[in-house]
Amino acid sequence: MLLLKLNLLFASLLMMTFTTNPSQEQDEKAQTVANQIQSLSTIDLQGTVWKYEDEDMVYDIIFGENGALVSSHPHDITPENDAWTQDGETNAISFSFNNNFSVYEGTLVNEGLIVGKAHNRSFSWEWKAYRVGFM
Numbered sequence: 001m002l003l004l005k006l007n008l009l010f011a012s013l014l015m016m017t018f019t020t021n022p023s024q025e026q027d028e029k030a031q032t033v034a035n036q037i038q039s040l041s042t043i044d045l046q047g048t049v050w051k052y053e054d055e056d057m058v059y060d061i062i063f064g065e066n067g068a069l070v071s072s073h074p075h076d077i078t079p080e081n082d083a084w085t086q087d088g089e090t091n092a093i094s095f096s097f098n099n100n101f102s103v104y105e106g107t108l109v110n111e112g113l114i115v116g117k118a119h120n121r122s123f124s125w126e127w128k129a130y131r132v133g134f135m
Contacts, residue, residue: 043111045086045093050114050129061095062135069095 045063052061052071062070069082076082076097084095091108093116104127106116112131117124 042088043108045084045108047135048131049133049135051132052127052129054118054125054127056125060132061129063095064135069097071097073097 046065048063050061050063052059052073057074059072059074061073063084063086064070067083067085069084071079071082078098081099082095082097084093086093086108093106093108093114094104096103102118102120104116104118106114106127106129108114114129115127117126119125
């Protein structure tokens, strides 16, 4: 009798394992992602220092006050008008150099990484930036 009860219990557990509602699992995963995105939206980049990298260049950028961007970009000939923005709802980051000659659009992936794409009048490329500190 005990063996029969154990077999029934095992069968019930087995059925519960294979009858999990896939849409419920998808809803839980979607909620987890939404929570992660929401937690990233509270990160203010102002005053942070980042190491920018693409296949050709490495330099530092600082997300300064009032949307001012400071960089060590070797070809930045108009640093007084470099600017950045951050959209807290989508975690989108954008910045530009040289009167918008080069425009960079990215996404804050986590507290220490931004990935994106950039373009100028001649080229487009992918880039990454890693947080290295604060001003």
